Amino acid sequence: xxxxxxxxxxxxxxxxxxxxxxxxxxxxxxxxxxxxxxxxxxxxxxxxxxxxxxxxxxxxxxxxxxxxxxxxxxxxxxxxxxxxxxxxxxxxxxxxxxxxxxxxxxxxxxxxxxxxxxxxxxxxxxxxxxxxxxxxxxxxxxxxxxxxxxxxxxxxxxxxxxxxxxxxxxxxxxxxxxxxxxxxxxxxxxxxxxxxxxxxxxxxxxxxxxxxxxxxxxxxxxxxxxxxxxxxxxxxxxxxxxxxxxxxxxxxxxxxxx
Amino acid sequence: xxxxxxxxxxxxxxxxxxxxxxxxxxxxxxxxxxxxxxxxxxxxxxxxxxxxxxxxxxxxxxxxxxxxxxxxxxxxxxxxxxxxxxxxxxxxxxxxxxxxxxxxxxxxxxxxxxxxxxxxxxxxxxxxxxxxxxxxxxxxxxxxxxxxxxxxxxxxxxxxxxxxxxxxxxxxxxxxxxxxxxxxxxxxxxxxxxxxxxxxxxxxxxxxxxxxxxxxxxxxxxxxxxxxxxxxxxxxxxxxxxxxxxxxxxxxxxxxxxxxxxxxxxxxxxxxxxxx
Ligand SMILES: Nc1ncnc2c1ncn2[C@@H]1O[C@H](COP(=O)(O)OP(=O)(O)OP(=O)(O)O)[C@@H](O)[C@H]1O
Ligand SMILES: [Mg+2]
Numbered sequence: 390x391x392x393x394x395x396x397x398x399x400x401x402x403x404x405x406x407x408x409x410x411x412x413x414x415x416x417x418x419x420x421x422x423x424x425x426x427x428x429x430x431x432x433x434x435x436x437x438x439x440x441x442x443x444x445x446x447x448x449x450x451x452x453x454x455x456x457x458x459x460x461x462x463x464x465x466x467x468x469x470x471x472x473x474x475x476x477x478x479x480x481x482x483x484x485x486x487x488x489x490x491x492x493x494x495x496x497x498x499x500x501x502x503x504x505x506x507x508x509x510x511x512x513x514x515x516x517x518x519x520x521x522x523x524x525x526x527x528x529x530x531x532x533x534x535x536x537x538x539x540x541x542x543x544x545x546x547x548x549x550x551x552x553x554x555x556x557x558x559x560x561x562x563x564x565x566x567x568x569x570x571x572x573x574x575x576x577x578x579x580x581x582x583x584x585x586x587x588x589x590x591x592x593x594x595x596x597x598x599x600x601x602x603x604x605x606x607x608x609x610x611x612x613x614x615x616x617x618x619x620x621x622x623x624x625x626x627x628x629x630x631x632x633x634x635x636x637x638x639x640x641x642x643x644x645x646x647x
Numbered sequence: 648x649x650x651x652x653x654x655x656x657x658x659x660x661x662x663x664x665x666x667x668x669x670x671x672x673x674x675x676x677x678x679x680x681x682x683x684x685x686x687x688x689x690x691x692x693x694x695x696x697x698x699x700x701x702x703x704x705x706x707x708x709x710x711x712x713x714x715x716x717x718x719x720x721x722x723x724x725x726x727x728x729x730x731x732x733x734x735x736x737x738x739x740x741x742x743x744x745x746x747x748x749x750x751x752x753x754x755x756x757x758x759x760x761x762x763x764x765x766x767x768x769x770x771x772x773x774x775x776x777x778x779x780x781x782x783x784x785x786x787x788x789x790x791x792x793x794x795x796x797x798x799x800x801x802x803x804x805x806x807x808x809x810x811x812x813x814x815x816x817x818x819x820x821x822x823x824x825x826x827x828x829x830x831x832x833x834x835x836x837x838x839x840x841x842x843x844x845x846x847x848x849x850x851x852x853x854x855x856x857x858x859x860x861x862x863x864x865x866x867x868x869x870x871x872x873x874x875x876x877x878x879x880x881x882x883x884x885x886x887x888x889x890x891x892x893x894x895x896x897x898x899x900x901x902x903x904x905x906x907x908x909x910x911x912x913x914x915x916x917x918x919x920x921x922x923x
Binding site: 472484486 | 819820
């Protein structure tokens, strides 16, 4: 049984008098512990799918089943409780945190909201979370804007894993980081996946990264699925026009091809 | 500390701060320097200022000590001004945040109410409220706040509307935080700076409104107020103009001081925010 099943998902936005489908009849599934990548040109609907799956916006049509439940049927307190199992890491780690927050407060929120640890127990849990993502426990007292971009993204990952989710949506989660830091964060994500069997919905425009971390990939074009399949197979030899165009635009990958 | 130094380098702000400090000192020392009832008779009626050094600013029509009244009046002005402004800012921020954060019906209803309050001139609103409910210090505070909360509410709403689209609000939702907790813990504190920037104007206006109400005889009758003193002096304006002029000058200086000091604080903090 798959962890997440999305069927015929559609989201329209009004533009210039008519409505344009940002996501058009998209269906896919993710298995436990699996990484499914969404790739495609800018504006192809990747972030919209991420926000729909996270229930940050509502679809116009389609179904989302998560952990064998109708995810779209949830609302209010039951939806908030279920969010513990479905977490996210955003692209810009600075924008994703309250500018006034400290590291400790950011990590305290999920533990408190989902009743995971008592007040007295939380500082220890926060220290353990920081350690788990490779940060020093002393960082807890720092303000979010006082740590580096790479550290911030690690804190974002720590917040995401605090509630022991089964799926994390990563929307361009490594795109804003410079190359050496990106490698470390990807490594951390793979390590977490191996140990906790977390599934990822991994959104990236970088086919090299997708090929390295994803099991399967979906190529999107103007809100529709253009091509999908095994990540290496699709990226090494795309059949769709958009896949070929994306590959041609990725010079590093192109060069390594035989 | 550099913020404080920048404040000190602005002469208007320093002048405002000095006036404000003098006013606060007057309000705090009123019952020490002038114990007893400031409305009690202290000497001969209509004694001009600078004649008798035990009554330096002279006496009014009933022989009450003008200086004592001035000190006790500072207390009322400051208390009412600050309390009314604080009430307006709190109510305005809460209403604005709720309206901006809850879309649809709640926003619509709250903004209609805000507009309804805004269409009535705030002084008329205060006047009507006090004349219906009856004058007392608390009622005067509420009456003034009633006409002033709409400004902060609109500014807070506009700010919340822009903040709620930010990623960190989406993060808070994704974490499972309750919408009210998001509105008041995550969004409101970040929406406050432009709302607080209005506080100097609101305090100054509240002090003036209080004086105007008292002038019309709608102030708390058990307290000395500057507006009441001016009204008192009006009857003998030709023979003893100082009775109206002294509290009038105090009022003008106070409003000026509050405004200048407040603007100074806003300016220096805004500059700091702009640099960071
Ligand atoms: N709130 C919105 N209102 C109107 N149109 C929107 C909105 N959000 C997205 N769109 C439109 O939907 C389409 C898909 O946008 P989306 O953000 O999902 O693209 P994306 O694949 O994530 O692109 P990128 O790689 O640039 O992040 C775009 O055409 C965009 O303009
Ligand atoms: Mg995007």
